[in-house]
Amino acid sequence: MVDLLDPAPGQRILEIGPGPGVAAALVCERLGDGRLLAVDRSAVAVRRTAQRNAEHVAAGRLEVRQAALHELDLPTGELDAAFSIDVNLFWTGPAATELGMLAAALRPGGALHVCYGAGGPQSAERITGPVAAALRAHGFLDVVVRDEAGGLAVSARTPS
Numbered sequence: 001m002v003d004l005l006d007p008a009p010g011q012r013i014l015e016i017g018p019g020p021g022v023a024a025a026l027v028c029e030r031l032g033d034g035r036l037l038a039v040d041r042s043a044v045a046v047r048r049t050a051q052r053n054a055e056h057v058a059a060g061r062l063e064v065r066q067a068a069l070h071e072l073d074l075p076t077g078e079l080d081a082a083f084s085i086d087v088n089l090f091w092t093g094p095a096a097t098e099l100g101m102l103a104a105a106l107r108p109g110g111a112l113h114v115c116y117g118a119g120g121p122q123s124a125e126r127i128t129g130p131v132a133a134a135l136r137a138h139g140f141l142d143v144v145v146r147d148e149a150g151g152l153a154v155s156a157r158t159p160s
Contacts, residue, residue: 001115002026004146004153005083010034014105016069016084017041021049023085024064028056038064039072069098074105082106083113090114090154091130099138109160112140116152128154 001023007013009032018024018038027036036056040046046066056062065072069089082102089095091114102112114131124147131154132143140156 001083001085001113001151001153002030004113004115004155005081005111007031007034007036007081011080012078013037014039014074014079014082014102016082016089017045017087018049018064019045019085021045021052021064023083024049024053024062025056028053028061031061034061036062038062039067039069040064041066041068070101072101074101076104077107077110079105079110080107081111081113083115085115086117087114090134091127095134096138099134099140103138103140103158106158108158110158112156112158114154118149118151124152128152132156 007027007030011031011034013027013036015024015036015038017040024036024038038049043066046064050057050064053062116127128145132145135143135156141159143156146153
């Protein structure tokens with residue numbers, strides 16, 4: 001996922017559902033003076049992410065918040081990218097509010113990556129089909145579905 005995201009110094013990125021904070025650590029290592037906002041509904045996940053990444057929090061590269069995605073107030077056009085790993089929100093329901101928020105918060109041409117690990121109980125198409133359709137329905141362009149040994153991903157961009 002980190003290679004797919006390809007974070008660069010100076011970027012502003014949102015992680016939805018950081019869990020234990022492993023991806024946050026890998027992303028922050030590449031951000032330089034950039035910033036990662038990691039948001040999770042779970043107090044346990046927020047605590048684990050902040051503890052694992054205390055150095056990045058102290059350096060101002062990482063902010064960790066406990067909230068549902070739809071509760072965030074994200075500035076328009078400020079994010080370069082957003083990503084999630086194993087977050088069911090995008091394929092188990094319409095996620096209309098959340099996708100609308102992400103489309104507005106991403107800069108023109110900004111990327112959204114919705115990723116899932118390999119070997120889950122569902123078929124790839126059962127997950128990627130609804131996610132890809134939802135992204136298209138919310139105005140995302142260049143929707144690409146990846147089904148690789150390391151996992152699944154649906155990536156898209158906001159209009160330029």
